[in-house]
Amino acid sequence: MSLQMSAPAKKERQLRVVYGSCPHDCPDCCALEIKVDEDGRAVSVRGRADHQVTRGWLCAKVNHYLERVYHPERLLYPMRRVGPKGSGKFERISWDEAVAEITTRWRDIIAQHGAQCILPYSYAGTLGLVQGAVTDTRFWNRLGACRLERAICGHAAEEAVLLTVGGRLAPSPEMLVQSKLILIWGSNPASTAPHVMPFLRQAQRQGARVIVIDPIRTLTARSADQHIQPFPGTDAALALALVNVMVTEGLHNAHWIAEHTQGWEHLLERAMQFPPARAAQITGLAPETIIDLARTYATTSPAMLRVSDGINRHTNGGQTVRMLACLPAVTGQYGRPGGGLMYSTSDWLSWDKETMARSYDPACPPPPRTLNMNRLGAILTGEADPPIYSLYVYNANPAASTPNSGKIAEGLMREDLFTVVHELFETDTARFADIVLPATSQLEQVDIHKPYGHLSLQYNTPAIAPLGEARSNWNVMRTLAAAMGFTEQWLQDDADTVIREMLEASRPANPSLTGITFARLQAEGSIPFTLSESQRTPFADGNFPTPSGKVEFYSERAAEKGYDPVPDWVPEVEARDGRDVSTTVDEKLPLLCPASHHFISSTFGNVESMITKQGEPTLSIHPQDAERRGIRSGQLVRVSNERGWCRLVARVTEEVRPGVLATTSVWWPKFSPDQRNVNWTTSDRLADFNGGSTFYTNLVVLEAIN
Numbered sequence: 029m030s031l032q033m034s035a036p037a038k039k040e041r042q043l044r045v046v047y048g049s050c051p052h053d054c055p056d057c058c059a060l061e062i063k064v065d066e067d068g069r070a071v072s073v074r075g076r077a078d079h080q081v082t083r084g085w086l087c088a089k090v091n092h093y094l095e096r097v098y099h100p101e102r103l104l105y106p107m108r109r110v111g112p113k114g115s116g117k118f119e120r121i122s123w124d125e126a127v128a129e130i131t132t133r134w135r136d137i138i139a140q141h142g143a144q145c146i147l148p149y150s151y152a153g154t155l156g157l158v159q160g161a162v163t164d165t166r167f168w169n170r171l172g173a174c175r176l177e178r179a180i181c182g183h184a185a186e187e188a189v190l191l192t193v194g195g196r197l198a199p200s201p202e203m204l205v206q207s208k209l210i211l212i213w214g215s216n217p218a219s220t221a222p223h224v225m226p227f228l229r230q231a232q233r234q235g236a237r238v239i240v241i242d243p244i245r246t247l248t249a250r251s252a253d254q255h256i257q258p259f260p261g262t263d264a265a266l267a268l269a270l271v272n273v274m275v276t277e278g279l280h281n282a283h284w285i286a287e288h289t290q291g292w293e294h295l296l297e298r299a300m301q302f303p304p305a306r307a308a309q310i311t312g313l314a315p316e317t318i319i320d321l322a323r324t325y326a327t328t329s330p331a332m333l334r335v336s337d338g339i340n341r342h343t344n345g346g347q348t349v350r351m352l353a354c355l356p357a358v359t360g361q362y363g364r365p366g367g368g369l370m371y372s373t374s375d376w377l378s379w380d381k382e383t384m385a386r387s388y389d390p391a392c393p394p395p396p397r398t399l400n401m402n403r404l405g406a407i408l409t410g411e412a413d414p415p416i417y418s419l420y421v422y423n424a425n426p427a428a429s430t431p432n433s434g435k436i437a438e439g440l441m442r443e444d445l446f447t448v449v450h451e452l453f454e455t456d457t458a459r460f461a462d463i464v465l466p467a468t469s470q471l472e473q474v475d476i477h478k479p480y481g482h483l484s485l486q487y488n489t490p491a492i493a494p495l496g497e498a499r500s501n502w503n504v505m506r507t508l509a510a511a512m513g514f515t516e517q518w519l520q521d522d523a524d525t526v527i528r529e530m531l532e533a534s535r536p537a538n539p540s541l542t543g544i545t546f547a548r549l550q551a552e553g554s555i556p557f558t559l560s561e562s563q564r565t566p567f568a569d570g571n572f573p574t575p576s577g578k579v580e581f582y583s584e585r586a587a588e589k590g591y592d593p594v595p596d597w598v599p600e601v602e603a604r605d606g607r608d609v610s611t612t613v614d615e616k617l618p619l620l621c622p623a624s625h626h627f628i629s630s631t632f633g634n635v636e637s638m639i640t641k642q643g644e645p646t647l648s649i650h651p652q653d654a655e656r657r658g659i660r661s662g663q664l665v666r667v668s669n670e671r672g673w674c675r676l677v678a679r680v681t682e683e684v685r686p687g688v689l690a691t692t693s694v695w696w697p698k699f700s701p702d703q704r705n706v707n708w709t710t711s712d713r714l715a716d717f718n719g720g721s722t723f724y725t726n727l728v729v730l731e732a733i734n
C-alpha cells in the first residue's frame with residue numbers, strides 16, 4: 029500500500045515546473061504552468077491557479093496544447109520546393125542553404141526592383157512582443173521592405189474607440205461582478221474569451237441581467253437572460269434608436285452629458301432620425317424590443333457594455349463601434365465600477381515604439397509603401413505597382429484566413445513570386461512556398477505578453493528545447509540580418525536583452541510598469557500592472573484622453589480622416605433591406621462566418637481532437653429559408669458569389685434568424701474535398717475606418733447539391 033502511494037509522488041517530484049503565457053490571439057492571455065519530465069519532455073500544460081483571471085483552467089483548445097506541440101506533422105527542418113507550386117513536394121535542406129537561397133534571391137530583387145517589392149506578411153500566430161511586434165518591425169525596417177497594414181482583425185473598432193473615448197482602457201473582467209446589467213453586443217465570450225464567463229455567471233447569480241445582441245444564438249446567447257437577434261450590419265441604427273427612446277422618455281443622463289461629452293446636439297440630431305419604428309424596419313426587431321432595451325439600459329446601473337472585434341468586420345463597422353462607444357456616455361456609465369465599455373485593455377501599457385521598431389536609426393532606408401493585408405489576393409495579382417516579387421509569411425495562414433482567398437491562391441501560383449513560409453505545420457500557405465522554415469511553439473521560445481483582456485504582464489520561459497531544427501521568429505530575423513550583412517547590435521540582441529530594453533524604454537511613460545522588473549517577471553511569470561484601486565475603474569476621474577478631454581460624440585479627428593464626424597448608420601455595401609424571408613429562391617443572403625469554439629482562426633484546425641469536436645463546416649439556415657429552397661439538414665449546399673464558392677453541410681436551425689446564414693471559421697482548405705473554405709466567398713473590400721476587414725459583409729446565393 030505505502031509503496032503504491034509513494035511511486036507517483038516520487039515521479040511528481042522529478043517534474044520541473046515552468047511558468048508561461050498563452051501566445052494566442054485571445055483576450056484572456058492565460059498564465060500557464062507547464063510540467064516537464066526528466067527527459068525534457070513537457071507532460072502537462074495547465075492554467076495557473078494563482079492568476080486572477082486564469083484561475084486554474086484553460087480553454088477547450090489550449091487544454092490540448094501538447095497535441096499541437098508534439099503533433100506528428102510538426103515541421104522539423106527547412107525545405108525547398110521540388111514539385112510545381114502548391115503541390116506540397118519538398119526536399120530537406122540545411123538552414124545554411126535556406127538562408128543563402130533567401131538572401132541571394134532578395135539581393136537580386138532589391139537590385140532590380142527595390143526592397144519595397146519584398147512583402148513580410150504576418151498576424152496572429154503569437155501575440156508576443158518579441159516573436160510578434162519586434163519581429164514585425166526591426167529587420168524589415170532595416171531592409172526597407174514593403175510595410176504591411178495589419179488590419180485583418182479589429183482595426184476599425186480600435187480607431188472607433190480611440191476617436192470616441194481616447195484609449196482602449198477596458199476594466200479587467202473581475203469588474204463584471206459589480207455590474208447589474210451586462211450587455212454583450214456582437215461578442216461571443218463563451219467561445220472567444222472564456223475566462224470572462226465565470227465573472228458573468230457570478231454577476232448573474234447576484235441578480236445581474238445579461239442581454240446578448242447577436243444575429244446568431246451563440247453559446248454566450250444561450251445562457252443569457254435575453255437574446256436579441258438583429259440583422260447583421262444594422263446595430264448602429266439600433267443604438268441610435270436607443271438614444272432616441274432615452275431622450276424621448278427623459279432617461280438619458282443630461283448632467284453627465286453636459287459635463288463630460290462634446291457634440292451632444294449633433295448626436296441628438298442623428299438619434300432623432302431613428303425612431304423605434306424606423307429602426308425596427310432596418311434591424312428586423314419589434315419596436316417594443318427596442319423600447320424595452322432602451323429603458324432597461326438607461327435605468328439599470330452599473331451597466332457594462334461588452335463589445336469585441338466581431339462586430340467591426342462590416343463595411344460600416346467603424347461607425348457601428350463608434351456609436352456603441354457613445355452609449356455609456358449617454359447614460360453616464362463611464363467611470364463607474366461595473367459600468368462603462370469593455371472593449372480592450374491594450375492601452376494600459378504602451379510599448380515604446382521607437383525602441384521596438386528602430387525606424388529612426390540612420391541605417392534604415394526611408395519608409396517605402398504600405399500595403400493592406402486584407403488586399404493580399406489583389407496585391408499579388410496586379411494591384412501592387414511595382415509588383416511584389418517576394419512574400420515572407422510567418423505567424424499567419426493567409427491561404428486559409430485572409431478574405432478572398434481564391435485570389436490569394438491564384439497569386440501564390442505566380443512563377444515570378446518567391447515565397448518563404450516560416451511555420452509549425454504544412455498549412456495551405458506553406459504548401460505554396462518555395463522555401464519552408466520550421467518554427468518553434470510557445471513552449472520552445474522566450475517572450476513577453478501584454479493581454480488585451482486583463483491587467484497583468486506575463487513572461488514566457490521556454491519549457492523545452494526546440495523540436496528538430498525549429499527556430500523562433502526572432503532568431504530567424506537575427507540570422508537573416510547577419511546574412512544580409514547588417515551589423516547593428518539591435519538586430520543581434522537575444523530575446524531577453526530585447527525584453528529588458530523594452531521594459532526600461534517603456535517605463536517612463538507607463539506608470540503601470542512601476543516595480544515590474546525583468547528579474548521579477550522571470551521569477552513570477554505573471555505580475556499585475558501597478559494601478560491604484562481607483563485607476564482600476566477606467567475614466568473614474570472623469571478625464572478622457574481625447575483632444576477635448578471628453579467623450580467625443582462629435583470628433584474633429586474623425587472629420588480630418590474623412591469620416592463622418594458624428595456616428596451614423598449607413599447600410600452595408602452588400603445588404604438586403606430588412607426583410608425576413610427572401611422573396612425569390614435565388615436571392616442572396618448575408619453569410620456570417622465568426623470564430624469557432626475549437627479553433628483560433630485556422631490554428632488548431634489540424635489537431636485531430638479539435639476537428640472531431642468541431643465537427644464539419646456547416647451552414648446554419650433558418651427553417652423558413654431552408655424550406656423555401658427545399659434544403660434539409662445534412663444536405664450539401666454550395667454558397668457562392670462573384671468572388672468564389674465553397675461547399676458546406678446544411679444545418680436547419682432556429683439558432684440563426686430568418687434571412688441570415690452562418691458558418692464557423694477557419695477550416696483548413698486542404699482538408700476539404702474542394703481545397704477551399706468560406707474565405708473563397710468573403711470580401712477584401714475595406715471597412716469604413718482604418719482599412720479594417722469586412723469578412724461579415726458577405727452576400728451569397730445558395731443551392732442544394734444533392
Ligand SMILES: Nc1nc2c(c(=O)[nH]1)N[C@H]1C(S)=C(S)[C@@H](COP(=O)(O)OP(=O)(O)OC[C@H]3O[C@@H](n4cnc5c(=O)[nH]c(N)nc54)[C@H](O)[C@@H]3O)O[C@H]1N2
Nearest residue numbers: 214215216220241260261336337338622623625627628629
Ligand atoms: N475559440 C476561439 N476563440 C477566439 C478566436 C477563435 O477563432 N476561436 N479568435 C480570436 C480572435 S482573432 C478574435 S479577433 C476574437 C474575436 O472575438 P469575438 O468578437 O467574440 O468573435 P467573433 O466570433 O468574430 O464575433 C462575435 C459575434 O459577433 C456576431 N456578429 C457579427 N456581425 C454582427 C453584427 O453585425 N451585429 C451583431 N450584433 N453581431 C454580429 C457574430 O455572430 C459572433 O457571434 O476572438 C479570439 N478568440
Ligand SMILES: Nc1nc2c(c(=O)[nH]1)N[C@H]1C(S)=C(S)[C@@H](COP(=O)(O)OP(=O)(O)OC[C@H]3O[C@@H](n4cnc5c(=O)[nH]c(N)nc54)[C@H](O)[C@@H]3O)O[C@H]1N2
Nearest residue numbers: 151152153181422423424425429450467621629630631693
Ligand atoms: N472566415 C473567417 N476568416 C477569418 C476570421 C473569421 O472570423 N472568419 N477571423 C479573422 C481574424 S479576427 C484574424 S485575427 C485572422 C487571423 O489570421 P492569421 O493571423 O493568419 O491566423 P491563423 O489562421 O490562426 O494562422 C496563424 C499561423 O501562425 C502559425 N504560428 C503560430 N505561432 C507561430 C510562431 O511562433 N512562429 C511562426 N512563424 N508561426 C507561428 C500557426 O501555426 C498558424 O498557422 O483571421 C481572420 N480570418
Ligand code: SF4
Nearest residue numbers: 050054057058087090
Ligand atoms: S486561447 Fe485564450 S482561453 Fe485559451 S488558453 Fe489561450 S488565452 Fe486562455
Ligand SMILES: [Mo]
Nearest residue numbers: 053181182337
Ligand atoms: Mo482577430
